[in-house]
Amino acid sequence: MLMLRLVIASMASSSLSFQEKYDVFLSFRGEDTRNTFASYLYAALSAKQILTFMDHELERGDEISPTLRRAIEESKISAIIFSENYASSTWCLDELVQILECKKTREHIVIPIFYGIDPSVVRKQKGSYGVSFAELEERFRDRMEKVHQWRAALTEASNLCGLDSKDFRPENKLVQKILEDISFKLPKYLSFNEQLKGHLIGIEKHIKEIESRLSISTKDVRIIGIWGMGGTGKTTLASVVFQRLSYFQFEGYYFLWNVREEYSRYGANHLRKKLLSELLNDESILRMDTPFVASPFINDKLRRKKVLIVLDDVDSSTQLEALVEGYYHFALGSRIIVTTRNAQVLKKVADDIYKLDGLNEIESLKLLNLYAFGKSSPPKNYAMLSNNVISYADGNPLALKVLGSFLHSKSTDEWESALNKLKRIPNKDILDVLRISYEGLDKGEQNLFLDIACLINQSFTRDDAEKMLDAGDSFTKIGLTVLIEKSLIECRKDNKLWMHDLLRQVGHTIVCDEHREPGKRSRLWDVKDVCHVLERNMGTAAVEGISFNMSEISKDIKMCHASFSEMYNLRFLKIYCDNIDNKKFKLYLPQG
Structure with missing residues (x-):
């Protein structure tokens, strides 16, 4: 029994370690199509950078070679x-059996591609296939189980959804259709593998939504924006859509990664x-030394080319306008996808803006579990x-991946310790990604962000915040709009302001870094720090x-008259009293 278990474990391990080498394996009867259709198809696949196995030089024999078996096993698609004489080759029939086993x-x-042969001839082994099998039955009369296996394989394969050459004229349309089918099936296969890694959990519904908004069938030139908070998967979503569409739906395509950094570095x-x-x-365009201005010749070439472009992580209108200026020169049907944390970037040029929200609890749990x-x-x-x-990450895929990877193989005690630490000190990898949005703000917007992160809780409406933070000027109103557009806060249906807890931690960290002593920081919200500062003047x-909540204090706060005397720049004081027994907890404020 023990030996059986060990064998099963070994087989499972072998299966999990299996790696694919080819995108497509071509199975064909060489005498029928090697120098015609099979070669055209192979060339078309290769031109689209689809790694295809075609047995150009392998020696043929009565049985399929180990090299071919391995090639089939290492391919994603067959x-x-x-063709007319496919069934006359035992080599081809053995390939077919191996392919269906891998399926x-x-x-x-x-x-299946039925080239010059009716699917029913393959399915029922009639016509030329009937003649071939009459010969095979005579030749293998002592091994009839092999003949039966080949018959079953042909019947099974011909019942799969396939393409019939008589439906496509001229022949290049059949090649194009096969390319399109493979283009959609390859990403589907990749999605299966990516889900094992956790990259695509919760993203399928967004892929469908973006593809719908791109409206590939329409002939205009469209720009679609994907907008959301840092770490929500905008780049992942755009890259998957790009993979699914680029190679076969467009004549030119390019994914320009990290525009924000590249623009800053190179211009x-x-x-x-x-x-x-x-x-x-x-x-030759890259080698031009002078400032680049598209010539009439280049514009003419663009007008003849249907393209797909992704501009990833654009953070200003200046960047976007510089890159899409003259986009109307592209051929009809061209598409541009822009990912950004700043909705304002998109409002002038985008035909549609898609807001990418975080994962729900079920998706978050799946993602965390796969990484952890x-x-x-x-x-x-x-x-x-x-x-x-999951509660800490609150649907942010980046946080779930980073924390899941960090907690992998750690004990429950280590998990508890890590969670306690995260309450005070956020993970640096997460912090660095989210802080980018803060650093893109001007000084006034940064101060407003810190006010909301440190002083305003989720019960505040936008009107409340404007009244309490305005300080007699009109900056707060426009400042809040900027923070909303840059995915740093949300104004929800009840007009309540909401900030993701991870972004709130970014604000807390920035303020804590101002000084080791709480009394020398710009904002105080932690009750221990508040008590420390007020009671010790x-x-x-x-x-x-x-801003603090009295219910979090386990003792009375006693202050002298001078507790606020040095805080002459204090402009905001908010004391919450949630579920508090006023007889037990008191705040002794200075007289006068």
């Missing part, structure tokens, strides 16, 4: 070209030349801890705001 055991995708001129040189497959445990559900003794991590002119 395209089987059933059952390894999620292998099979595309608009370099990025525009890079973009157009890729779209037009013309490296390598499976879809946590061990029982980790269930509560997993829920605490350690406040300074640096303090601009104080």
Whole structure:
């Protein structure tokens, strides 16, 4: 019994370690199509950078070779070209059996192509297939089980959804249709593998939404924006849509990663030349020394080319306008996808803006579990801890991936310790990504962000915040709009202001970094810090705001008259009293 278990474990391990090498395996009868249709199809696949196995030089024999078996197993898709004499080759029939076996055991995708042969001839082994099998039955009369296996394989394959050459004229339309089918099936296969890694959990519904808004069938030129908070998966979503559509639906395509950093480092001129040189497959554009201005010749080429462009992480209108200026020169049907944290970037040029929200609780749990445990559900003794991590991340995929990877293989005690630490000190990898949005604000917007992160809780409406933070000027109203557009806060249907807890932690960290002493920081919200400063009269002119909840205090706060005397820049004081027994807790404010 023990030996059986070990064998099963070994087989499972072998299956999990299996790696694909080819995108497509071509199965065909060489004498029928090697120098015609099979070669045309192979060339078309190769031109689209689809790694395809075609047995150009392998020696043929009575049985399929180990090399071919391995090639089938290492491919994601098999395209089987059933031609007039396909069934006369035992080699082809053995390939077919191996392909269908991989379909059952390894999620292998099979595309039957009926080239000059009716599917019913293949299915029922009539006509030339009937003649071939009469000869095979005579030749293998002592091994009839093999003949039966081949018959069953042909019947099974011909019942799969396939393509019939008589439906496509001229022949290049059949090649194009096969390319399109493979273009959609390859991403589907990749999605299966990516889900094992956790990259695509919760993203399928967004893919469908973006593809719908792109309206590929319409002939205009469209710009679609994907907008959302840092770490929500905008780049991942755009890259998956790009993979699914680029190679077969468009004549030119380019994914320009991290525009914010690239623009800052190299400038608009370099990025525009890079973009157009890729779209037009013309490296001479990159070598131009003068400031780049598209010539009439280049514009004419653009008008003839249907393109797909992704501009990733654009954070200003200046960047976007520099890169899409003259986009109307692109051929009809062209599409541009822009990812950004700033909705204002999109409002002038985008035809549609899609707001990407975080994951729900079920999706969050799946993502965390895959990174932390390598499976879809946590061990029982980790269930509560997993829920605490999910609550902390609040749907942010980046946080779930980073924390899941960090907590992988750690004990429950280490999980508890890590969670306690996160309440005070956020993870640096998460903090660095989210802080980018803060650093893109001007000084006044940064101060408003810190006010909301440190002083305003989720019960405040936008009107409340404007009244309490305005300080007699009109900046707060426009400042709140900017923070909303840059995905740093939300104004929900009840007009309540909401900030993600991870962004709130960003604000807390920035203020805590101002000084080791709480009384020399701009804002105070932690009750221990508040008690420390007020009772010891350690406040300074640096303090601009104080906000805390009395219910979190376990003792009375006693202050002298001078507790606020040095805080002459204090402009905001808010004391919450949630579920508090006023007889037990008192705040002794100075007289006068």
